[in-house]
Amino acid sequence: MVTGAPQTMRERREELTPMLAQYVDVAERYDDCVVLFRVGDFYKAFCEAADEVARICELTRIEREDSTGTYTACGVPVDNAPKYLRRLLDADYRVAVADQVEDAEQASGLVDRAVTQVLTPGTVVEEELLDEGSSTYVACVARDPGGGAAGDGPDEYGVAYVDVSTGECAVTGGDAAVVDEELARVAPAELLVGPAVPGGVADATDCMVTERDPEEFAPDAARDTLADYGGADRFAPAERVAAGALLRYAEYTQGDDGTLEYVRRVRRYDPRRSLRLDATALRGLELFENHADSGRTLFDTLDETRSALGRRRLRAWLRRPLVDRERIAARHDAVAAFADRTLVREDVREALASAYDLERLVGRISRGRATARDLRSLHDTLAAVPAMREALAGVDALGEVRAALDPLDDLRSLIDEAVVADPPQELTDGGVIRAGYDAELDEIRTTAREGREWVADLEASERERTGIDNLEVGYNSVHGYYIEVTNGQLEKVPDDYTRRQTLKNSERFYTPELKRREDEILGAEERADALEYDLFVDLRDAVAAESDRIGDLADAVARLDALAALATVAVERDYTRPEMGADGVHLDRSRHPVVEETAAEFVPNDAALSRGTVALITGPNMSGKSTYMRQVAIAVVLAQAGSFVPADAARLPVVDRVFTRVGASDDIAGGESTFMREMRELTDVLCDATPDSLVVLDEVGRGTATTDGRAIARAAVEFLHDESGATTLFATHYHGLTDLADEYDRVVNRHFAATERDGDVTFLHRIREGAAAASYGVEVAELAGVPDSVVTRAHDLVAADRDGDTAGSAPDGAQRTLDEVATNGHGRAPDAANAARSATAASDDAVADLLADLRGYHLAETTPLEALNALHDLQRRAEDAASDADAGGERP
Numbered sequence: 064m065v066t067g068a069p070q071t072m073r074e075r076r077e078e079l080t081p082m083l084a085q086y087v088d089v090a091e092r093y094d095d096c097v098v099l100f101r102v103g104d105f106y107k108a109f110c111e112a113a114d115e116v117a118r119i120c121e122l123t124r125i126e127r128e129d130s131t132g133t134y135t136a137c138g139v140p141v142d143n144a145p146k147y148l149r150r151l152l153d154a155d156y157r158v159a160v161a162d163q164v165e166d167a168e169q170a171s172g173l174v175d176r177a178v179t180q181v182l183t184p185g186t187v188v189e190e191e192l193l194d195e196g197s198s199t200y201v202a203c204v205a206r207d208p209g210g211g212a213a214g215d216g217p218d219e220y221g222v223a224y225v226d227v228s229t230g231e232c233a234v235t236g237g238d239a240a241v242v243d244e245e246l247a248r249v250a251p252a253e254l255l256v257g258p259a260v261p262g263g264v265a266d267a268t269d270c271m272v273t274e275r276d277p278e279e280f281a282p283d284a285a286r287d288t289l290a291d292y293g294g295a296d297r298f299a300p301a302e303r304v305a306a307g308a309l310l311r312y313a314e315y316t317q318g319d320d321g322t323l324e325y326v327r328r329v330r331r332y333d334p335r336r337s338l339r340l341d342a343t344a345l346r347g348l349e350l351f352e353n354h355a356d357s358g359r360t361l362f363d364t365l366d367e368t369r370s371a372l373g374r375r376r377l378r379a380w381l382r383r384p385l386v387d388r389e390r391i392a393a394r395h396d397a398v399a400a401f402a403d404r405t406l407v408r409e410d411v412r413e414a415l416a417s418a419y420d421l422e423r424l425v426g427r428i429s430r431g432r433a434t435a436r437d438l439r440s441l442h443d444t445l446a447a448v449p450a451m452r453e454a455l456a457g458v459d460a461l462g463e464v465r466a467a468l469d470p471l472d473d474l475r476s477l478i479d480e481a482v483v484a485d486p487p488q489e490l491t492d493g494g495v496i497r498a499g500y501d502a503e504l505d506e507i508r509t510t511a512r513e514g515r516e517w518v519a520d521l522e523a524s525e526r527e528r529t530g531i532d533n534l535e536v537g538y539n540s541v542h543g544y545y546i547e548v549t550n551g552q553l554e555k556v557p558d559d560y561t562r563r564q565t566l567k568n569s570e571r572f573y574t575p576e577l578k579r580r581e582d583e584i585l586g587a588e589e590r591a592d593a594l595e596y597d598l599f600v601d602l603r604d605a606v607a608a609e610s611d612r613i614g615d616l617a618d619a620v621a622r623l624d625a626l627a628a629l630a631t632v633a634v635e636r637d638y639t640r641p642e643m644g645a646d647g648v649h650l651d652r653s654r655h656p657v658v659e660e661t662a663a664e665f666v667p668n669d670a671a672l673s674r675g676t677v678a679l680i681t682g683p684n685m686s687g688k689s690t691y692m693r694q695v696a697i698a699v700v701l702a703q704a705g706s707f708v709p710a711d712a713a714r715l716p717v718v719d720r721v722f723t724r725v726g727a728s729d730d731i732a733g734g735e736s737t738f739m740r741e742m743r744e745l746t747d748v749l750c751d752a753t754p755d756s757l758v759v760l761d762e763v764g765r766g767t768a769t770t771d772g773r774a775i776a777r778a779a780v781e782f783l784h785d786e787s788g789a790t791t792l793f794a795t796h797y798h799g800l801t802d803l804a805d806e807y808d809r810v811v812n813r814h815f816a817a818t819e820r821d822g823d824v825t826f827l828h829r830i831r832e833g834a835a836a837a838s839y840g841v842e843v844a845e846l847a848g849v850p851d852s853v854v855t856r857a858h859d860l861v862a863a864d865r866d867g868d869t870a871g872s873a874p875d876g877a878q879r880t881l882d883e884v885a886t887n888g889h890g891r892a893p894d895a896a897n898a899a900r901s902a903t904a905a906s907d908d909a910v911a912d913l914l915a916d917l918r919g920y921h922l923a924e925t926t927p928l929e930a931l932n933a934l935h936d937l938q939r940r941a942e943d944a945a946s947d948a949d950a951g952g953e954r955p
């Protein structure tokens with residue numbers, strides 16, 4: 064077994080050396096972990112675990128032999144541990160780190176060891192293992208313990224998540240769709256799934272799933288756990304179980320005496336109080352991930368923050384845009400205030416650049432892991448706060464955040480008085496606490512200093528007393544202080560000298576007084592180090608007691624940074640403040656914020672969609688349909704997140720949800736066919752969109768046969784118009800759909816045009832009224848380098864297929880225009896080409912008729928004679944069709 068205690072050792076338990084027995088003890092208690100056991104400068108793994116650690120970390124194994132047998136061992140160097148821990152976590156292992164918890168030199172016999180932390184992908188707290196600009200969450204999904212097995216009620220599930228490094232913890236409840244959405248938004252690194260949660264409910268995430276004992280999901284156990292975190296009464300049953308089991312697990316990852324005191328409270332939230340974005344929307348709009356290899360995301364484009372706090376906050380704002388108009392307006396006011404004041408913005412951003420990650424500092428301080436350097440970082444951050452406040456003075460719209468920027472002067476001066484400006488990394492070697500902070504420490508230090516001064520003077524006084532003019536006083540860590548006399552001078556050595564060490568050319572001595580002074584100095588230094596450590600721990604506890612106030616300050620700094628970043632983007636990239644609460648989406652010269660960064664020349668486009676409009680967007684491949692639809696949806700998301708939008712003017716609604724089915728989600732089909740996936744996403748849209756929603760659909764139905772796809776697309780448009788009432792952008796290559804605009808008053812046609820000359824297509828990327836004339840799919844294939852013969856054949860087939868695609872649906876002439884482009888544009892003789900195409904079309908139709916009739920025969924009810932007649936008839940029609948095609952003739 065790679066995790067837990069090795070079988071061979073368990074079998075020989077009684078015979079093992081005390082140290083290995085201790086290892087087996089630990090490994091049995093943490094049996095779902097790879098145990099790394101501190102021995103000297105290494106964290107060791109043994110037996111099968113050693114093989115695995117060696118493989119993953121690319122370390123060598125050794126055979127370790129003792130009286131009980133030979134065991135494989137592998138050591139992870141303590142100094143470099145984070146690098147190797149990362150590899151183990153990436154391989155989806157949990158790692159229990161058993162450290163020496165007493166000084167090896169002081170230990171009588173076996174050194175005491177305890178698990179000081181359990182590292183898992185979702186609960187790591189080591190700075191080196193965390194991404195500073197994003198949160199690392201472990202989440203938990205649990206089911207209402209009292210709920211029926213079949214139910215999927217509104218409060219059926221609870222979803223909780225915690226960031227163990229900062230103590231941020233929240234819980235919500237809802238149906239399976241809420242679970243999906245929340246998991247997509249939270250994007251946990253690890254997930255606990257409670258009993259009776261059906262497979263598939265937690266599909267929105269592909270993170271590591273951790274099994275826990277079902278008893279930890281029992282209502283009573285959850286209630287007990289939550290008693291330490293502000294109680295359980297506020298929560299629905301499923302929420303309680305999710306939060307309780309989650310915190311229990313988080314406690315477990317803190318090791319043998321782990322606490323999570325700094326999880327100040329479990330926040331309960333309502334997902335409906337933010338703009339709902341499901342996994343498909345987050346992906347489709349490329350908010351945080353981009354499917355192109357080197358692609359930038361929307362978040363990358365907006366991220367002008369200066370601190371890790373601000374970066375995480377901006378991410379959170381984008382993940383959960385607002386729906387409350389007042390709060391949206393307050394953010395816009397604040398962004399506007401910053402945007403209008405260049406100097407204020409620059410001063411604030413400069414001060415923010417020296418802000419350390421307060422949230423994670425508080426976490427470390429509260430967990431008792433903070434070093435003296437951490438406290439100095441806290442001090443330096445607090446010292447930057449007055450500059451932020453000063454810069455914001457008099458700016459009304461930023462008054463609220465300014466008021467929350469409490470510089471915590473008491474804490475800052477406490478730290479400053481206690482800790483030296485540039486403390487060492489280690490806490491146990493002294494040099495941390497400032498002179499003047501503690502009288503006892505000062506006294507001990509004085510004793511040590513006086514002793515050292517006495518020793519420093521000794522050389523001169525002893526030379527004088529003994530007449531040995533090359534006598535030297537020195538110190539080494541093994542023998543302590545000594546007086547060194549060269550061999551030639553030994554006869555002058557006085558009686559009170561005792562020999563300490565003999566060297567080649569000299570002897571070393573000490574005197575009773577030197578020995579006394581040495582004991583005094585060393586004793587004082589040791590006591591000073593111990594006292595410094597105690598003083599530091601007291602100081603750290605005192606700071607930890609203020610973690611609420613530091614947390615509030617962290618919140619204010621995070622907001623400030625996110626607002627300043629949005630303002631910076633707005634100014635530098637010419638975004639405009641949206642007017643909110645409009646009846647529909649109205650954008651003048653809007654741009655796609657990410658594409659405009661990379662496109663050589665981005666063509667801005669307008670959008671004018673009154674509430675409930677379904678805009679059918681047609682146009683050639685590559686003409687900019689997806690980009691346009693995304694940019695409209697992104698403008699809505701940005702505005703509700705509090706940002707300005709990339710447009711010359713914007714009047715936008717406050718929407719409840721943004722639904723997308725755009726482009727690149729096919730590759731994430733995970734076990735389902737692309738078409739099945741597409742239909743599931745369409746189902747979500749059709750079932751859940753409301754008149755307050757914005758829907759963006761790209762080529763619905765393309766994943767199946769044309770006839771079915773076209774029918775599904777048409778039915779979906781009709782449903783969105785009649786039933787959902789959502790404002791919709793619907794891109795399609797089924798030109799026949801565009802006649803819907805004649806039938807339905809809120810369906811409008813828009814198209815992207817292209818110009819075509821001598822076979823070269825130029826995309827204008829400009830949206831226009833009305834429906835498109837052509838798809839230019841074959842021309843795009845040609846541009847992409849598809850071989851000439853295939854392109855020519857494709858042109859022929861397009862033409863042949865014309866009637867099939869448009870029959871009964873498109874009196875719009877779209878395909879006729881395409882025919883013209885296909886033939887005239889390529890300079891072929893129109894008559895011959897048309898004849899060839901219609902011949903193929905004719906024979907195809909005849910064959911289709913033949914097949915239809917063939918399928919229609921009921922053989923069980925047919926006599927042999929009837930069958931023979933039918934066969935004769937079919938054969939005759941087949942011959943007719945063949946001769947028509949050969950002659951390039953007319954359809955019969």
Ligand SMILES: Nc1ncnc2c1ncn2[C@@H]1O[C@H](COP(=O)(O)OP(=O)(O)OP(=O)(O)O)[C@@H](O)[C@H]1O
Binds near residue numbers: 683684691828
């Ligand atoms: N307004 C614009 N200005 C400049 N370039 C643009 C604009 N819109 C799109 N583009 C560029 O054109 C390319 C094609 O855009 P997009 O994917 O939106 O086309 P599409 O019509 O959806 O194509 P398809 O129908 O093949 O999916 C993109 O790579 C993009 O960079």
